[in-house]
């Protein structure tokens with residue numbers, strides 16, 4: 012009999028292999044079961060947190076009890092909406108940004124829109140968070156915050172590049188301001204507020220993160236992405252440091268939201284309005300939602316479609332694919348931006 016025919020007659024069936032190698036079979040079956048179990052538990056956890064479970068009740072942080080919420084970068088966009096919704100939940104609100112007229116209008120809106128039985132106070136503090144060496148304004152901010160019972164701090168102020176641009180070509184002042192505002196100013200405000208929260212054993216700090224810092228690197232927004240990565244890592248360390256003092260710290264992993272910064276004017280399934288986005292954040296405080304069990308403790312992806320995207324990105328895990336996709340997307344946004352400037356006869 013030729014050797015090939017001989018070999019054919021002795022091919023083992025799967026049942027033979029199982030019978031001949033019981034330990035190996037058990038090992039692979041157990042491995043498969045554990046992998047599937049992990050996958051199923053994670054999927055159920057993400058679905059429950061994102062679509063079913065409520066987050067921590069804001070009364071824990073003093074809602075309706077005369078406590079204050081401080082929101083930075085609140086003259087427009089997401090920050091403005093945080094101020095409005097936290098006031099509706101019963102917090103007094105201190106809002107800060109550069110545009111004093113917009114802040115004053117917001118203060119009036121908060122004070123007039125709250126029903127008399129749930130009256131809250133609102134204050135505006137005008138400042139430029141990029142001016143780190145202006146000791147006078149930082150001293151005034153510290154004096155303004157001192158003595159307030161601050162239950163919530165939303166570190167929302169942020170700056171990005173005017174349009175996606177290669178790091179080597181980005182204007183120096185733009186790069187410096189992004190780091191100063193997103194990192195230094197956020198750290199400073201937190202230092203001012205944190206000791207009071209620890210002393211009162213109560214507080215919530217929400218840091219406005221981004222997919223570019225907590226999920227996938229962002230070519231052509233390198234400095235912005237780097238500052239948001241700082242926020243994610245800083246949040247996790249700080250959160251663990253202060254958790255036994257009753258202070259909760261979370262980094263909000265955010266994809267697109269309609270705003271001046273995103274330059275997206277109309278909402279769609281993946282890009283909510285600030286109102287819808289902030290509502291989802293305040294409903295899911297303390298939960299991780301789409302970021303659950305992804306090796307990013309204290310990060311939360313609360314808005315439902317962002318949570319689904321975050322979940323699948325982590326499931327696929329092929330980061331280089333998403334980085335290339337983002338790079339190509341930013342190249343085309345940059346091209347459109349330059350064409351628009353050309354039409355308007357402006358410089359880059």
Ligand SMILES: NC(=O)c1ccc[n+]([C@@H]2O[C@H](COP(=O)([O-])OP(=O)(O)OC[C@H]3O[C@@H](n4cnc5c(N)ncnc54)[C@H](OP(=O)(O)O)[C@@H]3O)[C@@H](O)[C@H]2O)c1
Nearest residue numbers: 084086087088089108109110139140169267268270272273
């Ligand atoms: N929109 C998105 O798609 C998106 C996605 C991920 C993360 N985020 C993050 O969400 C946060 C809010 O973004 P947004 O989209 O709401 O942006 P936005 O509409 O441009 O609002 C930014 C706010 O920050 C204030 N601000 C900017 N520079 C400042 C400075 N030097 N000093 C003081 N205040 C300053 C602005 O007010 P003045 O001009 O009056 O100072 C404004 O109130 C940012 O941290 C951003 O990185 C946004």
